Amino acid sequence: MDANAFAKALKTSISEVKSQGHETVNCDKLITYIDRVVEATSTDNNPEENSEVLKARLQLSLDAHKHNLSANLEMFKSIIQSGQNALKTMLLLNGGAAIALLAFIGKLSDNNSSAIPDFAYSLTAFVIGALAIGITSCLTYLSQMAFDSAVKWHNNVATTLHATCGALGLVSISAFAYGTYKTYQAFLCLATCA
Template structure:
């Protein structure tokens, strides 16, 4: 068995290695090393090795252990502060994302409501004009262009309604993807939500395009 002197030398070598590579050591490794060093000192003291100043070494180990405990306390405090900062950033980012998501939903809803109002109002106004033209005794050359413009407004109105339905279905599909337990099913729901969202955007834009086409057609009739 290795004698106390050799054991102590080896343990001191490990201690010097720890001092040069402190970042690679954990708290448990340090405690184990301190325990082994104290055991070696006990053996040296029992064998009365006069070449070693056992008392000084014990004081050194005590100071080292107290320093290690203080480092652990400081590290725990720093980690706790980092966790609190991370939680605060996560809370702020989550709140910001939720508000941005609400703003996007509200903007989309407002755009669709606007498309419904402008197309519906234009169609209602043209319908009254068409009724007057139809009730007139003599044929009117404005009847066909007015009818075409009214049809454009009505299709635009229907497109806005369809876009609203696609918008609701896309949100429902996204919500279903959040509660899906199977990853493949979750991905399928998410892709479906993307498709429905794109359809809602396209039909909503077509509603505005149809409104402008109808308005241009009416303007041409008035200019003539």
């Protein structure tokens, strides 16, 4: 007989003694005590049940960990794709503006070649912006390669490259804005000087 069965049998016996009017033992306190023992042994003495509960908890923890890893991976992919889209956009803006300005300057050289120097600053700004984004693309690759390493100083280099990429991205945006402004000024000068 295990402890749980013993405690139940003892409780039944004491209840019978009490019902017969014997009060030499404080039966209420003894019954309360035995109830506590029964409750404690019913949960602690079943190793199969405890192992199943433990397995369920571990599986729940493992599933939550897998979910978090999956969410982090998707977030990382999203960040990489957003960064690539930003690089492509800035290259398209600066490169497209430089090509369009070169085509316009080519047409302008047929009619009013004296106005060509007015567009030099804007063309230079667009080319610098495109160059900055080209360098950023290369540094992004090197940064990811360094982040993948387990060596501590590689992570420091990767962080520096990452910050440099951000700064070059700002240079590209600023160069596009400056080039656009200088092109606007050159068009105004072309309209008023002609």
